[in-house]
Amino acid sequence: MTRLVVCVLILAVSLAQGRHEKYEGHQLFRVAITSEELGKLEAHLDILSATPATRSASGKIEALVRLSPAEKQQWLPYFNQRNMAYTKIIDNLADILRDEEAKVQRARSAASRSSRFSFEVYHRHQEINDYLDSLAKRYPNLVTVINAALSFEGRQIKYVRISTSRFENLRKPVIIIDAAAHAREWVTPPVALYIINQLVVDIVDSNLLEYIDWIIIPVVNPDGYEYSFDEDRMWRKTRSKAHPGSDECPGVDVNRNFDHHWGTRPDSANPCAIVFEGPRPFSEAETRVVRDAVLQHVDRTALYISIHSYGNMFLYAWGNNGTLPDNGLILNLVGVHMAEAIDKLALDKAKRYVVGNAAHVLAKTSGTSRDWTRAVGIPLTYTLELPGYEYGFLVPPEYVWQIVTETWAGIAAGANYVLYNW
Template sequence: MVPLNVVFLLGACLGASLAGKHDIYSRHSVHRVSVTTENENTLIHQLETSLELDVWEHGAPPDRDYIIRVTPEQEQAFLNILDDHGIAHALRHPDVARMFEEFDEQIAEWRKSQLLRNSRIVPFENYPSYAEVNDYLEYIAAQYPDLATLVTAGPSYEGRDVKYLKISTTNFTDTSKPIYFLDATIHAREWVTTPVALYTIHRLVEDLRTEDRDLLEDIDWIILPIVNPDGFEYSRDYERLWRRTRSYNESVSVTCYGVDANRNFDVAFNTIGVSANPCAQDYPGTEPFSEPETRYVRDIMFEYLERIQMYLNIHSHGNWLLYGFGDTTLPANSLQIFHVGAAMGAAIDALKLPQARYYRVGNSAILLYPTSGSAQDYGQRIGIPFSYTLELPGYTYAFQVPPSYIQQINTETWAGLAASARLARLYYRARS
């Protein structure tokens, strides 16, 4: 038996280790900023670049606020500018490090309670690790070989396998069936997106219900739960707010790693909504598809381009369903895109919690901000009829959505996926 004083000592050491994990965010503060006009909105976008702010949630006048993290060095200048322009703001949290310590404690307690209920970790009801996600994909492929095929697209920059499932009753041989391609966690810190992808697999394979049988029999699915495994694991172990990939290019920077994978696609690359600073959150890289992870998404698109009817790039957070293009121009079939997107948003909203916002559907540049090089735009540009970015709800918690909300997000998002899949399938039949 281990002596009691040793147990206490180990516990204290573990607590100190967890507390120190987030020290880089010590005294970073989080602010709510209310914009009521487009001029105020434009100013915040300018400050985002000039002060290198970390915008956790983008606002939209007159009724959607910004949530912004600032460092101690940025804070006073940032607040002074807001005051000078009469922009309302409020402190949401004084210390991001402490916020993440509390979040870690929540996750640990949730996992403990899940083990007591189920004797195992259910990955789509939790914040799973990269290894737990892969274990689940391998389990599904092994248990349901007639429906699910596990594919390794290739290694990430740091050598982790990028894996996805193909789900089909006909092993992808029936070319009359459209394909629904969804992926998640292209931005490393957006952890709540991964369970949604896994829950989609669960509902199509393990828990297929009578009313949803058409979704499996009439549609083929490609589901890639973690596009950016290196960044994802780095955000779990070292920097909770890490967003980018983890590639290294000494000729660009000897200190900064990675690029914004969702600015790395070959569509209006490096033209708008990006930073030239190789350390910035939205640095796009030196060239399109410099990252192996974005090349895998591209290759899946092209392999099945004739049949992919819908592409969904899942992010968090803000209750948005966005489509191209990032320069404010619209695809030729934008009315159809809005139709399918509105059906998806309405299906989710029908199940939403009272405190959640309603989804807004529209062009990404018009509703939020201009971008270039996004996965959403690339899918649309190369010929996928319906290509979207889905921003999941945050319930005011930003990237710290308590795990108790995961089941709600999964359930409501599944309803939206089902609605969009059925409507997009009707358009597919019409064009076939």
């Protein structure tokens, strides 16, 4: 190994250690709570995930909560006073993050020796944009790259239109998929990119390409995504600083910034909360990219899926109050159809997918893309929560191929439903 390579590796390790120092002594706890308590805690704490009550022995939602040493002093007594059972599962989050960093670096190093774009690593935002541009050059009759907008920090938010008729055949249904609305959910862009590959490069089902138009946004939130690589692995929001309190607490939760019952949840009003809804609906350039892509083709868009991590769930409207849209039965039917296709390919240790109304399965939310897209007229809209296994959203690269391939099976099942029922 050359001296230069050694120096680069040492530098990378030292940067990773420094990046994760802020989480020294932070611990993760599973806390049994009600859906109402979940909403309240999100205003104050970092809730990494929530397990549906149907999977819980206690009959309550099990929230995965990160507590700093100072937060432990405040919140463990709070849990005790309210008989909220909790169990510590991670003693030092910084150690877990350093381990993940090493695995990610090894996977990227191995992939760099191949000339083929890898779907088994976590690519940076510019690499993803470059890949989209390369596809447009290789397949100009199928792929059009849209330079949709600049993020708050000036990064280009790109998405692709995939069509055999350049979106000019208005009788064809449209499917819209986005990923990485939440910065730390690294496993979501590989799924979006693999869907593009299956439609354009490998063309595993020509009917899905010939008779459906596709819009796929691999990285909705590039500022937050890059920040989670370079500065804070646990970052979730955008990096905007255009709201009161943004000097101390920058960023907005993209998935609370849509104009559907926006401003009706007190837990989303705090700028320092991980679910901060922003100063107004569509305040974020990132949210407006999704909005504009949807509204441009809303009359013929049949299916919208926002890919998130983690929890093995297909969630549908209405998340703000738990009532069902007029096509609630069909939403459940198609969700189950997609879930079953994924479960057939899932690892033995993976949890089976849960399909249901978001408010019933987890908790009430406002301003989500899933509910807004349903409200503006798209019949089938879902939040898809990918598997995390025992790793949460810190999924090691060796599991990425499993996740992208099984998820494609679910997407294809949903697309085939659209194809034959639109």
